[in-house]
Amino acid sequence: MTHIDTANQTVAQAGTVAAAGAPPGANAGIRVDLQLIASLVAPESRVLDVGCEDGTLLSYLWQTKRVDGRGIELSMDGVQAAVAQGLSVIQGDADTDLKDYPAGAFDYAILSQTLQATRNPRGVLEDLLRIGHRAIVSFPNFGYWRNRLHLVTQGRMPVSRCLPSQWWATPNIHLCTIRDFRDLCRELGVTVEAAYALDSQGRKSRLSADGSLANLMAEQALFLLRRK
Amino acid sequence: MTDQVDSHDTQTQDDTAAARVPERGAELPRGQDQRVVLGHDKPLRLDCGIDLGPFTLAYSTYGSLNAEKTNCILVCHALTGDHFVADPHPTTGKPGWWHQIVGPGKIVDTDRFFVICINVLGSCMGSSGPAETDPATGKPWGMRFPVITIGDMVQAQARLMDALGIERLFAVIGGSMGGMQALEWAHTFPDRVFACVPIATSYRHSAQNIAFHEVGRQAIVSDPDWCGGDYLEHDKRPERGLAVARMAAHITYLSEQALHRKFGRRLQDRSTITYGFEADFQVESYLRYQGSTFVDRFDANSYLYITRAMDYFDLAEENGGRLANAFMGTKTRFCVISFSSDWLFPTSESRAVVHALNAVAANVSFVEVQSDKGHDAFLLDEPEFHETLQGFLDGAAEHLGLPRRGEG
CATH class of the missing domain: 1.10.1740.110 (Rna Polymerase Sigma Factor; Chain: A)
Structure with missing residues (x-):
């Protein structure tokens, strides 16, 4: 736990499950947030990972669950790395390229830490749930207490482990809180099958992401959604 | 390089050894620069409506076919290419046009795969074309040779695969016009193509x-x-x-x-x-x-x-104006590759293919390789391109259950 900076200690002490996983960077498998996502995916299902980076999750899903995985990634370096591993990944953009896919083509559409960077999050979410029977979506929670405190006490846009960039450099153009996201799900008539409050490293909190406490205490959130 | 007795150093059409090769049953010759005469009983019905047959195909093979006949890679050549993909060209003496890619231990590994490259119909390196002799007149075909299409080239190649007893290709790979053939294969014979790699190409020739x-x-x-x-x-x-x-x-x-x-x-x-x-x-x-x-x-x-x-190639037009229709229900794994400075077949053309494949939820990878070498980059030393192709073929081989690299 020594690697966790002070900004996260409160959350780590208050709510996280004791760190069973190795810290990021250790060779003990993939990041904990990706492990949590993988745990929600049924074996041998069809998965579209939107913003798949170098294909770490897809590779893990193939190795451990024989998942028929596809990926979309914006950065050419990420695509190149993924395809060179034998993964089915295309260079593309969540905002423009999801519309090509037919309805129900996948069992799961995954969007990890990307929703807040899209131009049209509502459209993207609708597309995810059109393409996939279920969607797995994670995002930084702007309602996290430190973000609120930062804004109230310093009068400046929060910069934290989950939101590392200054306002003028950030790709995050549509930040939201857990409560905001739930409102959108309700409006779209989407069923929330599971919701998790996460700390800055994606470790699952004991807090239920249903409660308002999570909106205050969770740095990130992860939702498993289903079309009604 | 080959133990075949009827290898050809010259490009003669009235070739008795080739004429003796039966269309089915017996083993076709393997090795560099072979000839086969096909279409004796059943001529090739060309897109222009003319029946062509018998017709000759010149081809080269490398490596050996496994017992299940599942390890065949068809490499399709470009406009002025030929079947000398990995061995020196008989006229110029230059190394095979894809010798960096195809060979023992290389990306298209002839130690693991049975690789075949066929001179396209209409060309001039031994396959039937306008420079060859019209059997009806005994004179060169010239402009009396029927107009052929990419589809005709692929149908002719399929006849050769039939003659070899190869039901399904592990992969069809080609750049430029070779990529058009690869796409045509995946469209016309979806069950016969496990993996398809169209490189620096398009689904239709632009204006x-x-x-x-x-x-x-x-x-x-x-x-x-x-x-x-x-x-x-x-x-x-x-x-x-x-x-x-x-x-x-x-x-x-x-x-x-x-x-x-x-x-x-x-x-x-x-x-x-x-x-x-x-x-x-x-x-x-x-x-x-x-x-x-x-x-x-x-x-x-x-x-x-x-x-x-x-010029005539247009997979969208052939399929009701919607390219996705060309690949409906396909199970083929695709790897589409373009080059950033290629203005003959720009990335936008490859992206259109990718969008069409997405529309039918096909299994597709797509990489635009950063290069300043233009269209010819697919023939040159481009490490990023080579890594992509290697990774895709390894992944596809794993999915088909073929041995991994080094497992021979």
């Missing part, structure tokens, strides 16, 4: 590309030595026309950056301009050389026929 081809064709037919296409009978060759066609086409294979890097405005063997029309600039001298060497190895009428085949 600009048709325009460039027309410049080349007009250069050829304007040459008095073309003789209405019957130059062989007159013991002539339209060398000037063909050379100009090649010069124009060659520009489209490069990029502005590549030309600038290679030549800039540097002068050729002189310190100052001559106020004349000699090749003052290096780039002029280079193009003239490209043109003059091309005529030694390529037939002018073949150039007309094959450019036409590319």
Whole structure:
């Protein structure tokens, strides 16, 4: 736990499950947030990972669950790395390229830490749930207490482990809180099958992401959604 | 390189060894530069409506077919290419056009895969084409050879696969016109193609590309030595026309950056301009050389026929105007590759193929390789491209249950 900076200690002490996983960077498998996502995916299902980076999750899903995985990634370096591993990944953009896919083509559409960077999050979410029977979506929670405190006490846009960039450099153009996201799900008539409050490293909190406490205490959130 | 007794060093059509090869049953010859005559009983019905048969295909094979016949890779060549993919060209003596990619231990590993490359129908390296003899007249076909299409080329290749007893190809790979054939294979024979790699290509020839081809064709037919296409009978060759066609086409294979890097405005063997029309600039001298060497190895009428085949290619038009229809229900794994500086087959064309494949939820990878070498990049040393192709083939082999690299 020594690697966790002070900004996260409160959350780590208050709510996280004791760190069973190795810290990021250790060779003990993939990041904990990706492990949590993988745990929600049924074996041998069809998965579209939107913003798949170098294909770490897809590779893990193939190795451990024989998942028929596809990926979309914006950065050419990420695509190149993924395809060179034998993964089915295309260079593309969540905002423009999801519309090509037919309805129900996948069992799961995954969007990890990307929703807040899209131009049209509502459209993207609708597309995810059109393409996939279920969607797995994670995002930084702007309602996290430190973000609120930062804004109230310093009068400046929060910069934290989950939101590392200054306002003028950030790709995050549509930040939201857990409560905001739930409102959108309700409006779209989407069923929330599971919701998790996460700390800055994606470790699952004991807090239920249903409660308002999570909106205050969770740095990130992860939702498993289903079309009604 | 080969233990086949009937390998050919020359390109003769009236070849008795090839004529003896039965269409089915017995083993077809393997190794470099083989011939097979197909379509004895069942001629090839061409898209233009004419039946062609019997017809000859020249081909080379590398490596060995496994017992299950599941490890065959078909490599499709480009407009002026041939079946000498990994071994030296008989006319020029230059290494095979894809020797960096195809060979023992290479990306298309002939230690693991049975690799076959077939000279396309209409070409001039041994397959039936306008320079070969029309069996009906005993004279060269010339312009009496029927107009062929990319689809016809692929149908002819499929006949050869039938004759080899290969039901399904592990992969079809090709760049430029070879990529068109790869797409056509995946469209026409979806159950016979496990993996498809269209490189630096498109689902249809653009207006600009048709325009460039027309410049080349007009250069050829304007040459008095073309003789209405019957130059062989007159013991002539339209060398000037063909050379100009090649010069124009060659520009489209490069990029502005590549030309600038290679030549800039540097002068050729002189310190100052001559106020004349000699090749003052290096780039002029280079193009003239490209043109003059091309005529030694390529037939002018073949150039007309094959450019036409590319012009006619349009997978969208053939499928109700919607490209996705061409791949409906496909189970083939695709890897689409483009090059950032290719303006002949720009990335946008590859992306259109990818979008169509997404629309049918096909299994597709897509990489745009950053390169300043233009269209020809697919023939050159491009490590990023090679890594992509290697990774895709390894992944596909794993999914099909073929041995991994090094497991032989």
